[in-house]
Amino acid sequence: MTSDWLTVHEGAAPLIIGLPHTGTTIPAAIEARMSSPWLARKDADWWVDRLYDFARDMGATTVRTALSRSVIDVNRDPSGASLYPGQITTGLCPLETFDGEPLYRPGQAPDAAEIEERRAAWFDPYHAALQAQIDRLQAKGPLVVYDAHSIRSVAPRLFAGELPQFNIGDNDGATCAPRLTQAVEAACAVSGDSLVVNGRFKGGWTTRRYGRPQAGVHAIQMELADRGYMREPAEALTPENWPTPYEPERTETMRRHLRRVLNACITFAESRT
Numbered sequence: 001m002t003s004d005w006l007t008v009h010e011g012a013a014p015l016i017i018g019l020p021h022t023g024t025t026i027p028a029a030i031e032a033r034m035s036s037p038w039l040a041r042k043d044a045d046w047w048v049d050r051l052y053d054f055a056r057d058m059g060a061t062t063v064r065t066a067l068s069r070s071v072i073d074v075n076r077d078p079s080g081a082s083l084y085p086g087q088i089t090t091g092l093c094p095l096e097t098f099d100g101e102p103l104y105r106p107g108q109a110p111d112a113a114e115i116e117e118r119r120a121a122w123f124d125p126y127h128a129a130l131q132a133q134i135d136r137l138q139a140k141g142p143l144v145v146y147d148a149h150s151i152r153s154v155a156p157r158l159f160a161g162e163l164p165q166f167n168i169g170d171n172d173g174a175t176c177a178p179r180l181t182q183a184v185e186a187a188c189a190v191s192g193d194s195l196v197v198n199g200r201f202k203g204g205w206t207t208r209r210y211g212r213p214q215a216g217v218h219a220i221q222m223e224l225a226d227r228g229y230m231r232e233p234a235e236a237l238t239p240e241n242w243p244t245p246y247e248p249e250r251t252e253t254m255r256r257h258l259r260r261v262l263n264a265c266i267t268f269a270e271s272r273t
C-alpha cells in the first residue's frame with residue numbers, strides 16, 4: 001500500500017520495521033512558516049530507509065512515512081507527554097531542532113488546533129497502518145516490531161560525548177522478551193563496535209506503544225550513530241556540509257551488521273511459535 005506519503009510493504013516474515021524519521025516532505029504552507037528548510041530537515045534519520053532496503057528480501061514488512069518529523073513526530077506520545085520527563089527531548093510537533101534552533105518564525109508555531117489536524121492527517125494513519133500489519137502477522141504467531149533510527153554521533157543537548165555505535169532500546173526490559181534484546185545485542189557485538197542497551201535511547205513511543213511481549217508482540221528500537229554508515233563533518237553542521245550523501249561503499253559494513261541483527265530478530269520470533 002502506498003499513498004503520497006505513507007508506504008507499506010507487506011512481507012511474510014515475523015518482522016515489521018518502522019521507519020518514522022526518514023521522511024523530508026514538508027507541505028509548502030507549513031514550510032513557509034518555518035525558519036529554514038535546512039533546519040527543518042536537519043534531524044532526519046538520514047538514509048535509514050535505503051540502509052535497510054535489503055530487509056524486504058528477507059521477508060520483512062516495512063512501514064514508512066515520508067513526512068518530516070518536524071511536521072509531526074510519529075515516535076512521540078500523541079498526548080504530548082514527554083518521552084523523558086525532566087530531560088531535553090523534542091516533542092510531537094517540535095518547536096526546536098536537537099541543537100535548540102527554533103524551527104518556526106516568530107508567531108508561526110502550530111497551535112493546539114493545528115497540532116490536532118496534523119495528528120489526524122498523518123500520525124493516526126501511520127499508526128493505523130502499523131497496527132494493521134501487527135494484526136496481520138500476529139494472527140500467524142509471535143513477531144518483532146523493530147523501530148529503525150539513526151542520529152548524529154554528537155548532539156550535546158541530548159547526550160554527553162560520543163554516542164555508542166549501536167543503541168538498543170527495550171524501555172528497560174518492558175517491550176520485549178529479554179532473549180530478543182540479548183540476541184540483538186549479540187548480533188551487534190560481532191561487529192566489534194561500541195554498543196549499549198537502554199542508554200540515552202530507551203525506545204520511543206512506537207516501541208513503548210506496541211511492545212506487548214505477553215501477547216507475542218516484541219518491540220525493540222535500534223538507534224545507530226550516523227558515523228557507522230555516513231560521513232559526519234568534524235566541524236559545525238551547515239547547509240553546505242549536511243547531510244552528506246548516501247555513499248553505498250560506506251554503508252556495506254553496516255548493512256552486513258544489520259542483516260545479522262534482523263536475522264536474529266526473525267530467528268527469535270520463529271523460535272517462539
Ligand SMILES: N=CN[C@@H](CCC(=O)O)C(=O)O
Pocket residue numbers: 021045075083149150151169200201202203204205221223
Ligand atoms: N533518531 C531518533 N531517535 C529517536 C529515539 C527515541 C528514544 O529512544 O528516545 C527519537 O527521537 O524518536
